[in-house]
Amino acid sequence: MNLRLIIPVSCFLFLSCNQKSEKLPILGNREAVTRTVDGKTVTDTIYQTIPSFSFVNQDNKVVTEKDFRNKIYVADFFFTSCPSICPVMHRNMLKVYDKFKDNEDVKIASHTIDYKYDTPEKLKEYATKLGIEGNQWEFLRGSRDSVYTLAERNYLVAVNEDANAPGGYIHQGWFILVDKQGRLRGAYDGTKEDQVSKLMGDMETLLKETDE
Amino acid sequence: MSKRRIAGFLFCITAVCSVIYSCQSENDLNYARYYTNGKKLYDLHCQNCHGSDGQGLGKLIPPLTDTTFLKKHKSEIACWIKHGVSDSMLVNNVLYASEMPANPTLPDIDIAALVTYITNTFGNNRGLYDVNNAATDLKPCIISK
Numbered sequence: 001m002n003l004r005l006i007i008p009v010s011c012f013l014f015l016s017c018n019q020k021s022e023k024l025p026i027l028g029n030r031e032a033v034t035r036t037v038d039g040k041t042v043t044d045t046i047y048q049t050i051p052s053f054s055f056v057n058q059d060n061k062v063v064t065e066k067d068f069r070n071k072i073y074v075a076d077f078f079f080t081s082c083p084s085i086c087p088v089m090h091r092n093m094l095k096v097y098d099k100f101k102d103n104e105d106v107k108i109a110s111h112t113i114d115y116k117y118d119t120p121e122k123l124k125e126y127a128t129k130l131g132i133e134g135n136q137w138e139f140l141r142g143s144r145d146s147v148y149t150l151a152e153r154n155y156l157v158a159v160n161e162d163a164n165a166p167g168g169y170i171h172q173g174w175f176i177l178v179d180k181q182g183r184l185r186g187a188y189d190g191t192k193e194d195q196v197s198k199l200m201g202d203m204e205t206l207l208k209e210t211d212e
Numbered sequence: 213m214s215k216r217r218i219a220g221f222l223f224c225i226t227a228v229c230s231v232i233y234s235c236q237s238e239n240d241l242n243y244a245r246y247y248t249n250g251k252k253l254y255d256l257h258c259q260n261c262h263g264s265d266g267q268g269l270g271k272l273i274p275p276l277t278d279t280t281f282l283k284k285h286k287s288e289i290a291c292w293i294k295h296g297v298s299d300s301m302l303v304n305n306v307l308y309a310s311e312m313p314a315n316p317t318l319p320d321i322d323i324a325a326l327v328t329y330i331t332n333t334f335g336n337n338r339g340l341y342d343v344n345n346a347a348t349d350l351k352p353c354i355i356s357k
Contacts, residue, residue, distance in 0.1 A: 083313045087261040087269050094270075129271035166313070191260075 023209065024177075024202055027184040049182035050154050055140035057146075058123040062095055063138055065182065072206050073107040074199065075176045075189055077151050077159050078100040079114035080126040083166045085173045089190040090130060093175070097137055098199055105180075105207055111151065113159045113169050115144045135171070156184070160209065175199055243328070250329025253322055257315060258330075266334030272310055274303040276290040277334045286338060287332060290323050290346050296348035320346040 028048030035042055049067060057063045074096060078086040093108060098104040112118035123139040132139075142150075151159045151171075159171040159175075177186035177199060186202050188195040255264075261273045268275035270273040276282065281303050282289070296314030300307055318326075324346035 083261070085260060087273055088259075088263075091263060091267075091269050126272065131270045 007167075014171050022205070024179075024185045024206055027187065045089055047086065047183045048154070050150075050178060050184075053142070053150060054147065055142040056120055057135065057141075058120055058127045059135065060120040060137040061134075061135075061142060067138075068107055068109070068178070068182075070180050071107050072180055072185075072203060073109055073178050074203075075109045075111065075155055075178060076174065077111050077113050077147075077155075077157055077171050079112050079167065079169055080122055081114065081167055082169070085171075085191050089163050089173050089175075092190055092193065092196040093137075094130065095196060096200055096203070097132065100203065101136070101205075106203065107138070111140045111142070111147050113147060113151070113171055115141065115147065156187070175201060177206065179209070215248070239340070242342070244327045245334060246328040246340060246342065248325075250325035251333075253318075253326050254329050257318075258326070261312075266330070268303075271306055271308065274306070274308040275300065275334075276330055276336075278304045279336050282331055282336050283338065286327070286341075287349045289327050289330065289354075290320075290349040293323050293326055294318060294350060295353055319351060323350070 030045050030047050033046050035044065035046050052065045053063045054062060074093070076089060076093065078089060080086075085206050090110075093110070097108060111122065120141060120142055123141060127137070127139050139146075148159055151157045155174075155176045156176075157172050157174045157176065159169070161168065162170045167181065173190040174186060175188045175190040175196065177188070179185045185206055188199040190196065226329055240352075246352075262268055262276055266276035288301075292312065293315055296318070297312040300309040321343045324343045327341040327346065329338065331341060
């Protein structure tokens with residue numbers, strides 16, 4: 001290969017690499033689907049998305065995936081009487097909330113895994129004491145199976161009941177970033193300040209992303 | 213004669229000074245030991261809820277920055293750490309009603325270290341709280357529990 005070729009090729013590679021870092025990766029499972037369009041074979045990649053759900057929020061209102069349509073959102077799993085990682089997670093989530101407050105394209109979904117104790121009233125009390133008004137930050141309650149399945153299968157966060165754990169439940173402290181199409185775009189340790197800063201930066205990037 | 217006197221006087225002064233100085237540094241050292249240990253224990257047992265800056269969390273978890281409150285209740289902190297808190301308390305003019313979990317396995321010396329750390333950080337400045345203070349303050353709450 002002569003020099004005249006090497007320079008444009010390396011420029012191209014450099015540029016394409018650069019472009020990639022501007023865009024967040026798409027996480028989770030994916031499958032290739034082949035279909036025929038106008039006699040030609042086209043292969044599409046189908047990414048894992050959050051399926052439809054129906055929960056009750058802190059205002060006793062039904063909340064479904066439709067309330068998150070065309071918005072980016074951050075999801076996590078907690079419970080109000082949690083003595084371990086939840087306070088630090090929600091201290092960090094408050095930073096996210098404050099940064100994107102009143103931005104109509106951004107929501108937060110905190111799912112309680114304590115389906116027995118965390119009634120909408122309890123969730124409301126918790127939200128109010130945390131200083132949350134309105135429904136930009138939803139505190140969601142559902143049946144054990146619906147929440148646990150969604151956590152493990154769709155958000156890829158491990159949650160479970162454990163009588164020996166402090167508070168009776170174990171769960172991971174991930175903050176999951178979901179895009180407007182319901183695809184997973186990032187996972188951040190909600191107990192670590194630097195990870196939460198990265199999340200807030202990535203949310204800005206994701207908000208600028210135009211639909212393909 | 214007077215020279216000797218002066219020498220003796222100087223010797224006494226030096227002796228007294230060095231005794232005071234070494235005592236002071238012994239005290240400082242002890243304080244530093246409690247404080248450093250207390251920070252380690254705080255990060256492990258308290259920081260999740262009360263925060264790295266003692267800022268608490270909204271109206272859910274009280275902050276540790278109310279210096280007047282901590283001064284007033286200094287002798288009760290050891291009991292709160294060991295046995296938890298179920299009564300509500302007024303901190304920085306906010307009523308906190310959430311329960312604080314107990315740490316029944318913490319030995320007195322660790323509780324003393326924690327109290328030293330908490331009451332000398334976040335704007336508080338109450339000096340050393342040693343293992344004997346902890347033992348004394350923990351006695352009444354053992355009986356009451």
